[in-house]
Amino acid sequence: MAFGLAVAGLSLEAPSAPAAPAPAPWPSPSSPLTVDKVWPGVTADPKLLTTVFEESSIVRGGPEAKMSAADVANILPDTNTDIEALNAALLADPEAKKVASEVAAPGILGPFSAEASAQDIAVKASAITNLLKAAGSRVGKVKNAAAVKRLTEQTEQLGRIGEYAGHVKNSLATAGELTTGNVETIARAAVGVALGFVPVVGDLYTVADSIASGNVHDGICAVVSLTATAIGLVFPPAAAVIGAALAVYQLGRLLWGFFQAEATPRDWVQDPPATPGELLQSGADIKYEARPFAGKSADVVFARNTNLTTQTLLLDSRWGEHNSDNRPVVTYTLPKTEVYRSLLPFRESSVYLATLNVWQNGNIYTATCRRTQTHGHATFICSDLDGSPTIGKGRPAVVTVTYLHDQNIVNGPDGKAICGPPPCVFPGFDVFSSTLTVLAEGKRSVKLNLPFSVGIG
Structure with missing residues (x-):
């Protein structure tokens, strides 16, 4: 059959020296995640x-x-339903108003302090x-009634959601109400509690898989909807049961947004969300991360002040907008x-030096x-892959290439000569590019020329 590749661009990331353990495809934060570090991801x-979340799920x-893709999009x-x-x-519950007023009362949910006892939280x-x-x-x-009901029947998990909402209330030391005007303030408090104090439900996706008998989508909707509702209960408008829908x-x-951003443990300020670039669409889908930089877009x-630089290449996205049921089914193997x-x-x-890794379904x-x-000019040729991962519909992968280089590469003669005084972007041309080789249907060798732009600064 004819073999078509959709090259949505290039960018790769990989680990350091071959003897070192392979890092994740994204730079790990230099210190524990904080609200300020993760918030740009929450609101991305x-x-x-979704692109970054898919990469983390593959890894x-x-x-x-x-x-x-439909599960993720829905x-x-x-969740709103x-x-x-x-x-x-x-x-509609005649008892709910009485109980809710007790839940939201400042006397029970007073300002968080050392004196806020375990009994109050309970x-x-x-x-x-x-x-x-x-x-x-x-x-x-x-649609997701079965998963919602199943989660409300699991006393331990539901209790964790209740405890979490209580801590969110206490962290703001207020009996204020949840409105569309202050939802981000309350959401930031919720993120802060989840990062530094009380996780919502542990690993969201494992819990979601469990409560919905393998239907992860329904399980996620149940957890997110019940958690948002719980917080709405502790911040109700005056004389109301719950915050406005x-x-x-x-x-x-x-x-x-937080659950997706947290799945990729990165500093979203220093390492902002990537911008996927698509070039061609046919049998396969290959796209790269290109971050906004110096007023332009850079693939790497x-x-x-760093001696490690990484690029990322996403092969055959399952959740991207171009991946649909009527797309030709093409498989290819990395040789x-x-x-x-x-x-x-x-x-x-x-x-x-450079190190290349391929990440697929938890394998490296x-x-x-x-x-x-x-x-x-420095040139790297990567071969002897210790496996033969096959990519195709429903079998995505992430390729990462990490370069170890002179820490002063930006301030030295190289950095200044490439595109002018940093920060700047050197556009991708055929002369400075990369080639990815794949085996179409596991047999015919196809070389893809992938130019990339380089940010300096």
Whole structure:
């Protein structure tokens, strides 16, 4: 059959020296994640966040990797439907108003301090749990009703959600209400509690897989909708049972953004969400991360004061907008012979080595990269991959290439000569590019020329 590749660009990332353990495809944060570090990820463009989340799911190989593109796209709409059903059930419960007023009372949920006892937390968690349990039993026939009901029947998990909501309340030391005007303030408090104090449900995707009997989408919707509803209960408007549905929807959207951003443990300020670039669309889909830099777009950025730089290449995205059921089914294998080569706009003496990894379904395959030079420029040829991962519909992979280089590469003669005074971007041309070699249907060798732009600064 004819073999077509969609090259959405190039960018690769990989670990350091061959003897060292392979790092994740993204730079790990230099210190524990904080609200400020993760918030740009929480509020990132949904398409960009989905791309980064897909990469983390491929690397991790967790239950979330089982979701289809439709599953991921429908998480927010279906979560909103669940929230609406829970809201209606709470408003229809004659006992809910009394219990809710006790849950939200400053006397129980007073300012967080050393004196806030475990008993106080237990009281609020118990009250929230009882409200959610009652609401979950009356959610009706919404799409994810079974998962919502199953979660409300799991006392331990539901209790954790109740305890979490109580701590969010205490962290703000207020009896204020959840509105569309202050939803980000309350969401930031919720993220802070989850990062530094009380995780919501442990590993979201494992819990989601469990409560929905393998339907991870439904499980995620249940967890996010019940968590947003729980927080809405502790911040209700005056004389109301729960925050306005629209405000709870917005809170649910931000919580889902947090769960995706947290799945990729990166500093979202120093390492912002990538911008996927697509070039061609046919049988396969290959796209790279290109970050906004110096007013332009760069496929890889060599930054100051570091000696490691990484690029990432996503092969056959399952969640991207171009991956649909009517797309031709094409499979290709990465060969054990030469799989990748790159020509960098730096002198050979400035870049010491490179390491290439392929990440697929929790597995890591490593190639050996040999340094040479082309007209004085550093060139790396990567081969001897210790496996033969096959990529195709439903079998995505992430390729990462990491370069170890002179820490002063930006400030030295290389950096200044490439594109002018840093920060700047050197555009991708055929002369400075890379080649990815694949075996079409596991047989015919196809070389893809992938130019890349380089950010300096």
